[in-house]
Amino acid sequence: MIIPELPAYLTSLGGEDYKGLIIALFTLSAGLSRPFSGKLADKVGRIPVMMFGAGVCFVVGLLYPLLSFVGGFLFLRFAHGFSAGFTPTGASAYVADIVPFQKRGEAMGIQSLFGSLGMAAGPAIGGWIASIWPIEILFYSAAFTAIFSILILMRLKETLKEKEPLKLSLFKLDRDEIIEKRVLLPSVILFLSVFSFGVVLTIIPDFSVHLGIKNKGLFFAVFTLSSLGIRLLAGRTSDRHGRVAVMRVASAVMVLAMCAVAFAESKAVLLASGVLFGAAVGMYSPTTTAWVVDRSLDRFRGRALATMYIFLESGIGVGAVVSGWLYANNPENFKLVFLSSGSIAFLGFLILIFIKRDRKSYHSHHQ
Incomplete structure (x- = not known):
């Protein structure tokens, strides 16, 4: 809800030089909290981890209007990231627990479908609220929305079989508890794919204005709607034909999309590239999650998903910082920014071409 309005809000506080940090700080804390959320999801339970994330969302939303200076705002962006560091880890593990193996891609498709419905409706509703009321109302509305997820979570049944009580020693991480090596391959490819996502989040609001588009959230709405339609299909296709096959198509389309954005000179072309x-995004999102769960052991499922999210955050964060630095508030650099993110996506495509089909991980499950 708040993302499209944040660059302008930060500028109004006098922090226009820190635009790259709006996304970067959020993803940094999300990434740092992942190993903890993965471990806690595997030890204490999926639901407490989700509850904590929703709670952070609520509290931080209430604090934005109170800490309305540059340092305070950037501190809250960092704190806010803990919500993204906890809730999705718990939620993905929860879904993986309750779904049969042969429907895993489809289930991850449904989960990511609802995730992106939120991502789509959020900026649109947020932009609408901000156009009518002062920005404080927007922050309070965002906080209020988080209460609903807390209410739903209170009714759910925990899926973790052997729970441990929450104790301080659980917050001590051994080296092997930070990254789950079994899922490094899909995670690296995800990093290369979502680099462009960080670029889009950071640069598209300014690029939209540059092309004369009033609503900065329009591109976001278009790409999210386009990703909705394909998520279920992609998840199902990956159940049938393997994860790698779907990922190849996804990364090729991502390269095309970034090149199209780079050469967009009209609203129509920009929105068409938003569809691509x-x-x-709609193809690689559920497919990667299913691929990661395929390759992980049940008892380390939280850790495996946390590893995937660490690479996801880092890809978005690095993309945001690099693109902010390349762009440097100079419209002449738009093409350079989008073409360089296209080349990063192309790297992912090259790796996928050399990977053998991923069927063998399936058969081992059924024995």
């Missing part, structure tokens, strides 16, 4: 971008 959304299709790519």
